[in-house]
Amino acid sequence: MSAPTENESPQVAFSDLALSDAVMAALADVGYETPSPIQAATIPPLLDGKDVLGQAQTGTGKTAAFALPILSGLPDRGKGGKGPQALVLTPTRELTIQVAEAFQRYASHIPGFHVLPIYGGQGYGPQLAALKRGVNVVVGTPGRVMDHLKRGTLKLDALDWMVLDEADEMLRMGFIEDVEWIFEHTPPQRQVALFSATMPSAIRRIAKTHLREPQEITIQTKTTTAINIRQRYWIVGGGTSKLDALTRLLEAEPFDAMIVFARTKKSTDELAERLSARGYACAALNGDIVQAQRERTVAKLKNGQLDIIVATDVAARGLDVERISHVINFDIPHDTEAYVHRIGRTGRAGREGDAILFVTMREKRLFKAIERATRQAIEPMDLPSIAEVNEQRVARFKQRISVALAEGKLKPFRELLDEYRAEHNVDPEELAAALAYLAQGDEPLMLSPGKADRGDRSAGPRDMGAQTPKSANKSKARQQSFGDGDLETFRIEVGRTHGVEPRNIVGAIANEAGVDSAHIGRIDIRDDFSLVDLPKGMPEDIFAHLKTVWVAGRQLEIQREDGAPPAPAAGRRGKPGPKPKSKSKKPGKAKAKPGKAKPGKKRAKPKSE
Template sequence: MSASSQDDSSDPIAFRDLGLSDAVMSVLSEVGYETPSPIQAATIPPLLEGRDVLGQAQTGTGKTAAFALPILSRLRENGRGRGKAPQALVLAPTRELAIQVSEAFQRYASHIGGFTVLPIYGGQSYGPQLSALKRGVDVVVGTPGRVMDHLKKGTLKLDALSWMVLDEADEMLRMGFIDDVEWIFEQTPPERQVALFSATMPSAIRRIAKKHLKDAQEVTIQTKTTTAVNIRQRYWIVGGGTSKLDALTRLLEAEPFDAMIVFARTKKATDELAERLSARGHACASLNGDIAQAQRERTVARLKNRQLDILVATDVAARGLDVERISHVINFDIPHDTESYVHRIGRTGRAGREGDAILFVTMREKRLFKAIERATRQSIEPMDLPSMAEVNEQRIGRFKQRITDTLKSAKLDTFRRLIDEYQAENNVELEELAPVLAYLAQGDEPLMLEAGKKGAKPGSAKFGDSADGSSKPKKRDAAFTDGDLETFRIDVGHAHGVEPRNIVGAIANEAGVDSKNIGRIDIQDEFSLVDLPKGMPKEIFEHLKTVWVANRQLAITREHDAPPAPAAGRRNKPSTLKAKKPRKAKSSKGKTKSKGKPKRASTSK
């Protein structure tokens, strides 16, 4: 094997320099991707040349595009001359990753006519998988167990296979899939091209690489994952009815900052977001690769001399940006590369100053978030969005400050005379005129947020089992929180590793129920029963159906056949209940493993 080692200190190259097909490049241009990550820059050229690749890089470094883009660039070279069998097979350790990889293929192939990709994994009905395989697919992304099942049944044929990808090989080793992977390798044509990616290289993975890869290009990405200790890192989970734009607007109003960089993933996103923030009255400009260097320099100069307060930028545009007054970095879009995260937040906390970095994370980006924490060896703390009261307090403070500043102006004499004339002509007291004048100054734009308006919901959450039920959000409905109890069923239980504190934390955060008003919690294998106050408002009930706990949606329903709930005030506190350990089941190979832990269902983009 020939080897290469790279770090993130080399000068960036562009995707257009890698030799990708026109169809793939048009997609990258549309979404505004500018430069490849180190693993992409190192592996795409040899894969395009037809060489096997052994890549070592951490999760969250952009490995999916590293193998998907070259496969799609060469997909139609041989056509489907050998029938409807797939040309590429990607093995992933979990159904969640299989779904994500499938969606990435579909997105990057949007300009390849007739392209089809199929995720196959356990826990999903065989019917749709069999129908799709019968029609014919270009790429199959699957977990080893389900791929083996289809191969043994003869429903998946690998005769036409040109590419074999093993993603997160060390994770497959840890989960006990390595024998299955070996068996699948034996079913593939000898002339197929192989790409194997792993965060670590234990001996078992080395053995597989030596056995199944031919003259492979070995690539190791050396990451620099230290972040400054003077930068406070926080994250907010996108959801709860609050969009990322609403959340950012709320932060801009309530979070004290001097200057800020908001990082978006694409050039198009930077322009759109900067335009929306400017329309909301913020001194804002975009910075991306389409902007000429001279204009970029002028924009940065305006930030330095306080003509601008906010830059919305892509990673490449902000490379090397050093402005001391930047107090906050907002990751509006999570980076796909952990090195990019470190680079981004390094734009604040300059010259020994304190800095703040805030990361917006969707539930679908949980893997990337965890990869960032692992790579930086730091725990990022959850945060609450500023409440309505906090935003309104800031707005009132700014309004009062405008009054104070204007009182010092020497231009009030004319207006004093006009007010005196108006009082004399209309017999109106000054205290009656004051609020009228304040309204004229404010205009039709409401001074304060109102309950029930868009973006006014509280926005706090934690990933999976990190909730502890200690937070006490404001009560949303007095009748709901103070009444007797009724029993509800939620689709999460011992088999999913849930504990009472997880359930309490999710319901307290998302439904606005004080934890002391949550009754008994009875955790079964596949579901749980929980007693909540009667009179739950419909909008809260519908929202709780979508809340995630222990990688499962609650899917809450009323349990009419359950024993009656005890009256309010005579129930066990959930914090006193102890969760039983998840039951274990023996696999067919005699290995002990947890019962199938459902993952999030696929959603099409």
């Protein structure tokens, strides 16, 4: 492979790249004139028949970099009816659909062109029918492509091009063995283009094995994230939960559309539900949602019916919606590549974007790793102040009045109010204030400093579970009492044999329950469960949520341990449990006797206790 080359933004136009007339006509239709650096560097060698190894950050236009030369070469190389001439492998269903749509758009002036996206979650019937009729380009996920090859319903005898898009993501998702298998079932003379945002050793090994003297193109940038994305972080704490912090941002931070990233499928569902309850047009996007619903969700985000998507990394991979102005990392990603891919969902097509990262104190090391990988300092931020939130609320209220005045439908109401004033002799200003109160409803127009500073749940535009002042007061009192009193002992179903450490338990409970780590007492780690001392008065919704939280690959399944000894007044966490012999033995010898509990096994006592 040739040495990487650094490419500055070229002063060229698409008309300088020897693309076909049909492709140029399609580019004129969509208004594209100047190629991005990766496109300008990649299109000429692909048109010359060379293999290409391209590295550029997400959102730089890699799809057009391979789609345009393939479409330009179809009339010359097409073998017609013998099978697809091009195969594009993508890691996710969303990216598969996006790439297929791009091919269709760029081929709008090529008569008889057909592209077929194939992916899991879609029935085989439409795919089989399309393959039987004949297609020019197949875009698919590795698993479904393998299925069709094994069934004999997809034949690659006529294949001229093979493309790996987002190869590093395929590696992260465990698809590399599938990719290798597909490579082995392609003609030896096919032309290959491999594109990746990062270039791990496993990707380079594939390139060395399957690409022939490739032109290696690396688009050098000062950072691995786009310069038009403003990156900020907030340290979780100060009595404000992540959910309350997010709702404050939503109220005070102007945004068009937003993706909120959470770690787990369950978290996306729960967070989307809570944001919807607070009045936001929001939906979840994760792997458990059927494909048809996922496509409808993305379409709603594009057309403005939804403003917020709460997604997992995999579900949002390849999501390209121009109106996404903000990416919120509600949960910090486990690796730096995932962070780069996440924030690449904003700042698309040259627009400005904002990325905000929530970081707990125990995630500082991972945060620093992200800064090193992006070679960019992420700036700290403060949550919007109460004054800023109130200012936005007042502005929105005034805007509602302006809209109502502009619509000009006030005549019948004006007559009604004149009649009311004559009957009750009410001052016009008093009457207007009363109507404003009715329009606002039970939700206070202004936040009080006490509520927002304590991270009270009423910090959002709609108070979840607090529809009346009375219930709001109960919720407030419950939050204040939790963490201020005595301790009680809880049992969680994760222990020493699962590899858990005290810091894992503290981090999970502090983040998910909103308990300051200073209020978490003794942590007694046993073989297959642990005992934790937490403040009395845990709200039932937090208690129910903690049951579902995962630590060390297991759900906590937290329950009150009535039979445990009372918690010491100054209990400290991190000390070993009451089995010092087991702790002192070498690994593997603690279970020498038969009948001992095996890792992951539940205790014999029924779960219903």
